[in-house]
Amino acid sequence: MKKTILKLPAFIFSLACIAASGHALAEENPITGKDKHMGVATCASSVCHGKPAPDANSYALLNEYRTWSREDLHSKAYKILFNAESKRMAKNLGLASAHTADICLDCHADNVPQSQRGPKFVIRDGVGCEACHGGSEKWLDSHYKKGVTHAENLAAGMYPTESPKPRAEMCLSCHLGTKDKFATHRIMGAGHPRLAFELETFTANQPAHYVVDQDYLERKGQIESVTMWVAGVYYTAKQTLELYNSHLLTANGMIPELSFYDCHACHHPMDKKTWRQTSIEVGLKPGDLRLNDAALQMLVGIAYIRDQEGAQRLLQLSRDLHVASRKDVNGLRSSAKAALAQLASMEGALLDRNYNNNEITSLRQRILSKSAAGQYRDYTSAEQAFLGVETLTLALNQSERYSAQMDSFYASLASESAFQQGRFASVAKNLLSTMYP
Ligand code: HEC
Ligand code: HEC
Ligand code: HEC
Numbered sequence: 126m127k128k129t130i131l132k133l134p135a136f137i138f139s140l141a142c143i144a145a146s147g148h149a150l151a152e153e154n155p156i157t158g159k160d161k162h163m164g165v166a167t168c169a170s171s172v173c174h175g176k177p178a179p180d181a182n183s184y185a186l187l188n189e190y191r192t193w194s195r196e197d198l199h200s201k202a203y204k205i206l207f208n209a210e211s212k213r214m215a216k217n218l219g220l221a222s223a224h225t226a227d228i229c230l231d232c233h234a235d236n237v238p239q240s241q242r243g244p245k246f247v248i249r250d251g252v253g254c255e256a257c258h259g260g261s262e263k264w265l266d267s268h269y270k271k272g273v274t275h276a277e278n279l280a281a282g283m284y285p286t287e288s289p290k291p292r293a294e295m296c297l298s299c300h301l302g303t304k305d306k307f308a309t310h311r312i313m314g315a316g317h318p319r320l321a322f323e324l325e326t327f328t329a330n331q332p333a334h335y336v337v338d339q340d341y342l343e344r345k346g347q348i349e350s351v352t353m354w355v356a357g358v359y360y361t362a363k364q365t366l367e368l369y370n371s372h373l374l375t376a377n378g379m380i381p382e383l384s385f386y387d388c389h390a391c392h393h394p395m396d397k398k399t400w401r402q403t404s405i406e407v408g409l410k411p412g413d414l415r416l417n418d419a420a421l422q423m424l425v426g427i428a429y430i431r432d433q434e435g436a437q438r439l440l441q442l443s444r445d446l447h448v449a450s451r452k453d454v455n456g457l458r459s460s461a462k463a464a465l466a467q468l469a470s471m472e473g474a475l476l477d478r479n480y481n482n483n484e485i486t487s488l489r490q491r492i493l494s495k496s497a498a499g500q501y502r503d504y505t506s507a508e509q510a511f512l513g514v515e516t517l518t519l520a521l522n523q524s525e526r527y528s529a530q531m532d533s534f535y536a537s538l539a540s541e542s543a544f545q546q547g548r549f550a551s552v553a554k555n556l557l558s559t560m561y562p
């Protein structure tokens with residue numbers, strides 16, 4: 126795992142918290158929406174978002190293009206399809222080239238159909254403004270005018286990127302994948318890196334082309350980092366369960382889609398026995414393949430804070446899912462549907478209100494206790510546990526106080542191939558006793 130570089134919390138404004146779920150989930154995301162994408166060049170003129178430095182007279186910085194083109198990897202997402210790694214992947218997959226293949230462009234560019242590309246649209250812009258903010262056809266001419274409200278922009282088709290649920294769904298469409306675009310194990314096998322994602326950390330790591338200041342809060346409301354984190358975990362679990370019900374599960378005939386499973390279950394050296402036996406706890410037998418349920422398990426932990434009964438039911442349903450996964454496809458699919466229904470019934474409790482300090486403190490204690498007890502045994506779950514603890518510590522304004530301890534917690538995850546569950550657990554144990562003496 127790469128080192129995360131979380132920002133320190135911005136100055137806290139004494140503004141009343143606006144509920145985090147200000148907007149209903151948009152039915153269409155920037156990629157499935159039907160409006161035309163006018164192209165980055167349309168946004169980037171020097172009188173619009175292409176200024177060399179922030180503009181003090183505007184609520185938006187207006188140098189967004191500069192930040193995106195110089196610092197944000199999304200502007201390089203298309204270009205990397207020409208590098209040696211991509212070329213090798215294309216060759217392994219039998220593609221003419223990576224930069225012309227939809228299976229790469231769907232995530233590495235704003236690959237909307239030709240009919241939705243405006244006059245200045247060019248595919249080589251990669252993941253451009255409208256890949257996240259939605260096609261601007263219907264709001265381009267109005268969104269900067271005096272008196273036009275954010276609500277009016279949204280009504281004209283601008284995507285509500287500020288809102289946790291839609292943001293999670295949009296980022297995850299590429300960082301986890303959907304039934305229509307997915308980094309399958311075949312693509313991984315050809316050399317694609319494993320996709321790891323956590324919404325709050327990735328939000329912090331994307332070079333910000335906006336500032337959350339007083340007027341931002343007035344226009345868009347305050348969205349707490351912890352709510353953002355929970356939304357990310359919730360949608361990762363939800364989209365993962367939905368994928369089990371897609372064609373992807375059985376697209377390879379006898380062998381299920383291996384990207385749905387814990388990568389390190391297969392990819393670890395045999396001369397070092399790990400004896401993780403995680404599988405047995407969830408009703409699997411030794412040697413059975415285990416679905417990657419990192420997000421679902423994290424969500425169970427979060428849910429205990431607000432809806433214990435729901436959390437218990439979800440835990441049981443996740444066990445049913447594992448048991449069903451070794452029997453037959455239809456059983457797995459119906460178990461996934463049952464878990465999805467349970468998730469839906471808990472969404473309000475988990476996401477409609479921001480988390481207060483008591484909740485954040487006990488959430489962190491819970492994750493650390495489970496880590497110390499060795500319950501996050503696979504790398505992917507341990508990684509999610511670390512990122513959760515980091516986000517919660519930051520939200521409690523304690524990052525500086527615990528920075529040395531957090532560094533060694535991180536160090537226990539630094540190498541995927543040399544990950545030792547026991548070390549992760551013992552560092553977590555130390556952290557637990559320091560933070561909760
Ligand atoms: C489901 C979306 C998705 C698909 C499909 C996909 N990618 Fe990616 N790819 C990503 C994401 C997201 C990352 C960044 C991962 C990270 O750093 O967390 C990435 C990273 C990469 C990287 C490493 C980038 C770097 O900066 O080191 C390469 C190379 C790459 N992809 C090439 C390809 C090629 C070639 C294809 C087609 C065969 C492809 N990708 C298909 C989403 C996708
Ligand atoms: C990978 C996704 C992504 C890309 C690409 C992207 N943005 Fe954003 N943008 C965001 C997010 C997330 C926010 C913060 C939430 C919000 O305010 O909507 C944001 C916020 C903004 C804001 C709001 C500032 C405010 O004060 O309200 C503007 C303006 C903006 N982006 C313009 C651009 C422009 C112009 C580009 C292209 C040069 C661009 N964005 C590319 C995700 C993206
Ligand atoms: C259209 C697909 C797409 C969408 C939507 C998208 N991303 Fe990405 N993202 C990518 C790809 C592809 C890369 C890898 C680019 C590269 O390495 O050149 C990437 C890279 C990143 C990175 C850098 C990761 C690293 O390894 O350093 C961050 C951070 C990130 N994305 C955050 C976000 C966030 C936050 C959102 C939602 C607001 C988002 N992305 C939405 C495709 C997407």
Ligand code: HEC
Nearest residue numbers: 313314315316317318319383384386387388390391392414
């Ligand atoms: C059920 C076991 C299994 C799971 C789970 C699994 N893989 Fe694989 N993986 C394989 C096999 C088998 C190969 C082919 C090995 C070969 O060609 O020698 C392979 C090949 C690969 C390769 C190419 C390696 C090479 O040296 O050629 C990569 C990269 C890879 N997998 C990544 C992943 C990632 C990332 C995940 C999780 C998202 C994952 N795998 C999950 C069994 C698995």
